[in-house]
Amino acid sequence: MRFTPFSLPSVSQADQAGQPASPSRSRVLWLSCVAHALHDGYTDMIYVLLPVWQADFGLSYGALAMLRGIYAGTMASLQLPAGRLANRLGSRATLALGTLLAASGYAVAGMSGSLLGLCVALAISGSGSSTQHPIASGAVSRTYGRNARGPLSIYNFSGDLGKSALPAAISLLVTLMPWRHALWMVSVLGCVVAAAIALFLPSIPRSKPVTEEPSTPRSSTAGRGFSLLFMIGVLDTGVRVGLLTFLPFLLKAKGVSPPMVGTALALVFIGGAAGKFACGWLGARMGVTGTVLVTEGGTAALIIAVMFCPLALAMVLLPLLGMMLNGTSTVLYGTVPELAPLENTERAFALFYTGTIASGAISPVLYGFLGDRIGIHGATFATALTALAIFPLAVALRSHLMPER
Template sequence: MRLPVFSPSPAHQVDSAGQPLAPSKSRVLWLSCVAHAMHDGYTDMIYALLPVWQTDFGLDFAALSILRGIYAGTMATLQLPAGRLAQWLGSRATLALGTLLAALGYAVAGMSGGLLGLCVALAISGSGSSTQHPIASGAVSRTYGRNARGALSIYNFSGDLGKSALPAAISLLVTMMPWRHALWIVSALGCVIAAVIALFFPSIPRAAPVDADAPGHGRNNAGTGFPMLLAIGVLDTAVRMGLLTFLPFLLKAKGVSPSMVGTALALVFIGGAAGKFACGWLGARMGVIGTVLITEGGTAACIVAVMFLPLALTMVLLPFLGMMLNGTSSVLYGTVPEMAAPERTERAFALFYTGTIASGAISPVIYGFLGDRIGVHGATFATALTALAIFPLAIMLRSHLSPEERP
């Protein structure tokens, strides 16, 4: 029997019988994590650049909000087309091209001379970032099969690492050099990662699942259970973004200084990153529904506690609040493949991410209007009620899951 010869970027790997070889699981996972960290870092790097652009170009807050909206809008609306593109070009080529496009967008931003140039640059970068979530998460889920939940939690966690690292890096770089040069450096890093993906990301067969026990194998729940799963994801994102909108004002009312607000939010984000990792592991052992009920119930309880506890206890509670807020997302992402046939995994992830990203953009506006009507405490309490509204949806979702996914 001839042994397969390793090549860093084969179009098709086959064994001696001509059957596709299963791709390296660890290589798929870690390259997907690198892509996730890079793209999420690019997404949140904008927050660190907005003050710089405001000073350099004399932009008002409306213009700054347009810049952020353009990036998020293009990324959200192109998720589904990115999934379709992957069906034609393959996961590796689509992810590599998307990463290159996201990097080149920031290179163009470094050459821009005003608001119009920045808008075009961020639209380019956002278009490239639209490929990452559906393609990388779909590749991980197909490669790991029924063991994908734990792998997806690691993948999900890697995005938070990027959100922490790249904004911090660009903030440091702009103190050492002109901001345009700083953007070209992080753009060059993205180009390197795109090349690594193009060379080393394994080809994943699409005609059949890589694992015979892959999620959704032999059935397709996308028409029944998936809408409920999407609704849970939309509401969960609304709770998270709504609370983060009001949390600084709640802390300020308790006497927190402006400098300490950043520290308090950091505690929430640290807890959130840990929650994504831990709850993905917990979901694999307790089942989807049990974990969702625990995290959403814990979220509602923590929100109410933060509203009424004294400052010292509130600060202690913030990491646990972050764990509950972000923990559900890992469980939900890991359940998406369960709701779709293997060959439609990217499309299912694209739909799911489109809904949650749109919820993240719209929900703060809705809760903001509510806060103007009933006050900060009333609107914050409404986020806790939204978390509890997920309970009946989770219970209805139970019948659409395989027995091992139930509590």
């Protein structure tokens, strides 16, 4: 029977009765957060390693782009197979094996002596990381049921912590030791996390079908609602990565020095982390549609403001811009279980993450070609228009959501 939004199970009868979260629920959340932080950190660690590999192997910029593309491509393309594997092996085993595989990929990279070896290593690591998003987010969703929006925002926020911590750690390690030894150290960290998942992550029960009347509006429109949510996620990701592609150039045009560009981006990322953390609860109180309209409208307004206002004011606005850019994603992820038209949450999350990751890879290229034709300001203005294009989709989505409290 098809999966419906009302079939998300709780871990225990006490949870179903509305009691405080059990230790099992807390373990699911925090181990999922640790997995998210590790895998997102592994993903962004590559940016630090690319200059090191260029110097050591004499790689061209095209080869460096290929390395990043291999990792992102394998991670995006294997999201759905990872969800199917979880149906066979269980969430705990699949997530532990995926984490071990991601760690092993970096260990192989530390032993590689050629571009081909790096390509194979990053394909291995990206394959392992493909398990994390659908399975960990699905585990949190199943465990907390209809109260999952807040925990999912914590889970989403943990990824930003990993993106900050692991690249910073590898930057320090490569100054203290050969880069191969540094990769082996972070690989050992991944093996430890994989062991912790295998030993301590509670078993997540599978969904039990819930019978509903075929004429129920939600049953008949869940697929359309999920499609709308998917489109919003793809466009939202496109806005975010498109703007971040052009933002350093916009700031340089305002007279920002290269070191200050890094500081400016840090302000955006700090605001983005805060936005992910806060907007999960904002969505629970304000409603999904209202929150999306506020964040996307705020994004469009702040993009235009940063384009045209003086440098000092632009720097002040950057953290708020980061909050608007990243805030929508938490609300969208928290809504996936409500609209999943498929037989389980893992597959729904896999579909959603496949779309957003692919959008993150393709959008900079499209906006880049646009920038070549109409200039950087015109292309940046196009990202603001894309944010506004989400408005009618968000309004259409309202009728497919559960009544918002």
